[in-house]
Structures are given as structure tokens and as C-alpha cells.
Amino acid sequence: ETASPSSDLYEKKLPSKNVFFVGNEKVGLDDCVLNECEESIHIPMKGHNKSMNVSHALTIVLGEWLRQNYYP
Numbered sequence: 001e002t003a004s005p006s007s008d009l010y011e012k013k014l015p016s017k018n019v020f021f022v023g024n025e026k027v028g029l030d031d032c033v034l035n036e037c038e039e040s041i042h043i044p045m046k047g048h049n050k051s052m053n054v055s056h057a058l059t060i061v062l063g064e065w066l067r068q069n070y071y072p
Contacts, residue, residue, distance in 0.1 A: 009043050020062070
């Protein structure tokens with residue numbers, strides 16, 4: 001959510017072979033890590049809060065990855 005630009009998780013096709021990096025809820029990932037990534041995704045959220053617990057965020061992302069790749 002802190003990386004710019006990023007793609008909406010639900011509008012992006014997630015490849016079957018993937019590596020997901022998750023960062024701190026407030027500061028995200030270091031630029032040196034982001035610079036090595038092909039792209040960034042975010043979980044769309046309503047309201048003023050744009051952050052959630054990192055373990056919850058990863059659960060959402062992995063659930064969407066499973067849905068797209070194993071339950072098309």
C-alpha cells in the first residue's frame with residue numbers, strides 16, 4: 001500500500017509462480033527491495049485507514065492467488 005505505483009490485487013492476474021514480499025504496516029519495504037521487484041500490488045480498502053496487519057494482508061493475497069490459480 002505504500003509502494004507507488006501499484007496494481008489492485010483484484011484487477012491483476014497473479015502468475016502461478018510467484019514470490020510475495022510483505023513489509024511493515026507503516027513503512028512498507030525498503031526501496032532496495034522494491035527496486036528488484038517486477039511490480040507491486042495493493043489490497044483496495046475503503047475509508048481513511050490504508051493499512052492492516054501484515055499477516056492478515058498476506059492471507060488475503062495468498063487466498064486470491066489460490067483462487068486464481070487453482071479455482072478458475
